[in-house]
Amino acid sequence: xxxxxxxxxxxxxxxxxxxxxxEPNWLGIIGHSGAGKSTxxxxxxxxxxxxxxxxxxxxxxxxxxxxxxxxxxxxxxxPALNVADNLAVVARYxxxxxxxxxxxxxxxxxxxxxxxxxxxxGGELQRVKxxxxxxxxxxxxLLDESFSAxxxxxxxxxxxxxxxxxGQHVKxxxxxxxxxxxxxxxxxxxxxxxxxxxxxxxLNEMLNPAAxxxxxxxxxxxLLHGEIKARNKGVSRISIGETLVNVIDESDLxxxxxxxxxxxxxxxxxATECSTALHTNCLQGTVQSVVPYSATQSAVTIEVEGxxxxxxxxxxxxxxxxxxxxxxxWAYFSGQQTLL
Amino acid sequence: MEFSAIWLTLKLAGLSTFLLMxxxxxxxxxxxxxxxxxxxxxxxxxxLPLVLPPTVLGFYLLLAFAPDSLIGELxxxxxxxxxxxxxxxxxxxxxxxxxxxxxxxxYAGFAQxxxxxxxxxxxxxxxxxxxxxxxxxxxxxxxxxxxxGLSFAHTVGEFGVVLMIGGNIPGETRVVSIALFDQVESLNxxxxxxxxxxxxxxxxxxxxxxxxxxxxxxxxxxxx
Numbered sequence: 396x397x398x399x400x401x402x403x404x405x406x407x408x409x410x411x412x413x414x415x416x417x418e419p420n421w422l423g424i425i426g427h428s429g430a431g432k433s434t435x436x437x438x439x440x441x442x443x444x445x446x447x448x449x450x451x452x453x454x455x456x457x458x459x460x461x462x463x464x465x466x467x468x469x470x471x472x473x474p475a476l477n478v479a480d481n482l483a484v485v486a487r488y489x490x491x492x493x494x495x496x497x498x499x500x501x502x503x504x505x506x507x508x509x510x511x512x513x514x515x516x517g518g519e520l521q522r523v524k525x526x527x528x529x530x531x532x533x534x535x536x537l538l539d540e541s542f543s544a545x546x547x548x549x550x551x552x553x554x555x556x557x558x559x560x561x562g563q564h565v566k567x568x569x570x571x572x573x574x575x576x577x578x579x580x581x582x583x584x585x586x587x588x589x590x591x592x593x594x595x596x597x598l599n600e601m602l603n604p605a606a607x608x609x610x611x612x613x614x615x616x617x618l619l620h621g622e623i624k625a626r627n628k629g630v631s632r633i634s635i636g637e638t639l640v641n642v643i644d645e646s647d648l649x650x651x652x653x654x655x656x657x658x659x660x661x662x663x664x665x666a667t668e669c670s671t672a673l674h675t676n677c678l679q680g681t682v683q684s685v686v687p688y689s690a691t692q693s694a695v696t697i698e699v700e701g702x703x704x705x706x707x708x709x710x711x712x713x714x715x716x717x718x719x720x721x722x723x724x725w726a727y728f729s730g731q732q733t734l735l
Numbered sequence: 736m737e738f739s740a741i742w743l744t745l746k747l748a749g750l751s752t753f754l755l756m757x758x759x760x761x762x763x764x765x766x767x768x769x770x771x772x773x774x775x776x777x778x779x780x781x782x783l784p785l786v787l788p789p790t791v792l793g794f795y796l797l798l799a800f801a802p803d804s805l806i807g808e809l810x811x812x813x814x815x816x817x818x819x820x821x822x823x824x825x826x827x828x829x830x831x832x833x834x835x836x837x838x839x840x841x842y843a844g845f846a847q848x849x850x851x852x853x854x855x856x857x858x859x860x861x862x863x864x865x866x867x868x869x870x871x872x873x874x875x876x877x878x879x880x881x882x883x884g885l886s887f888a889h890t891v892g893e894f895g896v897v898l899m900i901g902g903n904i905p906g907e908t909r910v911v912s913i914a915l916f917d918q919v920e921s922l923n924x925x926x927x928x929x930x931x932x933x934x935x936x937x938x939x940x941x942x943x944x945x946x947x948x949x950x951x952x953x954x955x956x957x958x959x
Contacts, residue, residue, distance in 0.1 A: 442854045470855045474955055475873030484869060485859045513955050531859045
């Protein structure tokens with residue numbers, strides 16, 4: 396994928412060059428407020444008439460994407476129409492009348508159809524906007540904080556359904572301040588600062604602690620693969636290799652289902668001796684590397700059950716300099732982790 | 736009761752309002768989307784009839800409509816008749832005199848329609864007539880009502896300009912306000928009262944109807 400976007404929004408100048416070796420299906424964009432994420436998406440959607448868009452994605456010229464559809468705060472519903480009519484008018488002109496029911500169910504809008512747009516809450520508004528965008532039959536879907544007002548369970552549910560519905564045919568660029576949204580959905584991620592792209596690559600590589608030498612926008616997070624072995628009163632027992640961990644689980648995933656456990660490095664406590672007093676869960680592993688993460692912290696990568704887990708240690712902690720590759724170590728974390 | 740004057744007034748106001756809407760809608764749209772340092776000059780020119788004494792405007796229109804002026808001569812060559820002191824002159828004068836009353840509410844209506852509504856509708860592949868019907872018209876409907884109502888009411892009540900360019904020709908230029916003035920000059924206060932009261936009640940009812948219609952259902956057109 397190659398993409399170069401330049402745009403001017405008032406005093407703010409955007410000059411973003413995105414480049415990846417592989418062709419992403421879902422590209423996540425993260426960055427601080429004011430970095431240029433929304434300006435980028437508006438330029439791709441044709442909202443900024445002065446913007447220049449060049450490049451190719453999956454062999455298609457980005458400037459000639461037929462249906463690039465944006466879902467954001469800048470794409471309001473039409474106040475003169477109720478929810479059903481907002482959807483119907485878009486479906487009619489995109490020959491999607493046959494898909495209205497499916498899309499309304501996917502976006503959980505069935506109960507909202509007779510409502511006026513000014514009666515919708517923030518989360519309801521976002522769901523209707525998403526449904527309307529899907530009815531425009533997009534080839535490129537641009538999601539700009541499109542789930543921010545939804546609770547976590549609803550958000551993940553809709554995201555998973557959306558991924559299944561869009562398949563490989565629709566390419567997605569998603570902006571979100573919530574890193575969990577990006578990790579759940581995106582295969583590639585790009586970090587934007589001050590109108591420029593500072594990093595772009597596959598998600599797994601971007602989560603690597605070594606990638607944090609140049610930027611700190613992406614929080615250090617590990618993804619551990621496991622399987623649900625048992626459930627009891629909202630707590631799932633998950634096997635990570637040979638070890639079992641307990642995680643609070645509000646989803647309705649069945650037993651034996653493969654899952655990913657998302658563990659922020661900041662929530663992992665390391666100990667050089669086994670102790671039962673620290674946290675709910677404990678994984679034993681060996682130190683792989685210790686690399687500088689910030690001025691005050693170092694990132695420690697541990698191999699546990701054949702997978703990588705990252706943790707952060709303060710530089711002033713005497714153990715940080717004493718850690719050596721291959722050393723036995725215990726990682727502790729609570730049961731309040733995200734399950735994907 | 737001067738039914739001939741009342742009919743002439745309603746005809747003048749109706750025709751002027753129709754012509755005003757034809758001209759003011761595109762001008763207001765253009766002004767609401769135009770950004771230039773000269774915009775203030777254009778806006779001042781449009782608003783000029785609001786502050787100018789009607790007699791000043793009437794005087795210059797009278798000069799412009801004279802058979803030896805450009806407009807008067809052009810009219811004479813097209814129709815074979817002079818323009819000043821005719822019903823057509825009153826229509827021209829009313830359109831110019833009431834122009835700001837049509838443009839200003841429409842300008843406000845178009846300006847409050849955020850471009851993102853139109854970008855969104857276009858992005859979702861709605862054709863132009865659907866964008867007009869579902870987005871533009873609902874957004875500016877209150878402004879359209881106010882613009883048309885104020886233009887009509889203002890034309891019904893105009894006096895100075897009519898007196899300068901139309902005079903007092905029964906069936907041709909003798910509108911209600913001129914007839915009222917004529918009745919007062921003739922000390923015929925009974926007829927004057929009837930005309931004055933009719934104008935007062937009509938204007939009041941029109942404004943009540945306008946504000947009622949405008950406030951009936953206000954849609955929110957803010958983005959974010």
